[in-house]
Amino acid sequence: MKFGIVVNEGPYQHQASDTAYLFCKAAMEKGHEIWRVFFYHDGVNNASKLTEPPQDDRHIVNRWGKLNEEHGVDLVVCVAAALRRGIKEENLAKGFRISGLGQMVEAGVKTDRLIVFGD
Template sequence: MNIGILLKEGPYNHQASDTAFKFAEAAIKKGHKVDAVFLYNDGVTNVTKHMDPPQDDRDIARRWNELGKEHGVEVLACIAASKRRGINDDVIIEGAEITGLGTLTDIAIRNDRLVTFGD
């Protein structure tokens, strides 16, 4: 099964980011393909270089970067949501991309499921 993920919450103020990441890992482990993660609303903050978590905490931006590198998952941030939060190409992690909302429609069309995390 091909899966797209929509993540609408920030990395440390809501469990949605951790849950989305764990879901993606589990799906891949079971043999499914996670095609893309589309970050929307506060979800775009999941891929900023500005995060500097304590040594004993999880590094959510690094997790998304590694998921993309290791499994070919596209990590995409909505341009409108990014602009509203002062996020541009200079402040996102390697492997992530800022793109238009139309890309979310494409993800929904080309995958068997679009799973949403966050309010």
């Protein structure tokens, strides 16, 4: 099956991003496709390349980036939500791209299931 994922909360502050990531991994292990992950609301903070967690903690931003690098997962950050929160091309982490809200709607139209993770 083809999945679309929406992440509405930032990394570390809320578990939503972790749950979404572990869901994606499990879905791919079962042979499903993660067609797109769309980051909205504070979820756009998952795409900041300035993120530096302590050495012994998971690197949420890079972990998402690897999904793009290794599995070609499309990681899309909402432009309006991103600009509000200071996420721009210049501090966008590798693997992410910035685009419009229409990309979330498109994920709803084109995938078999759209799953929302948030607060």
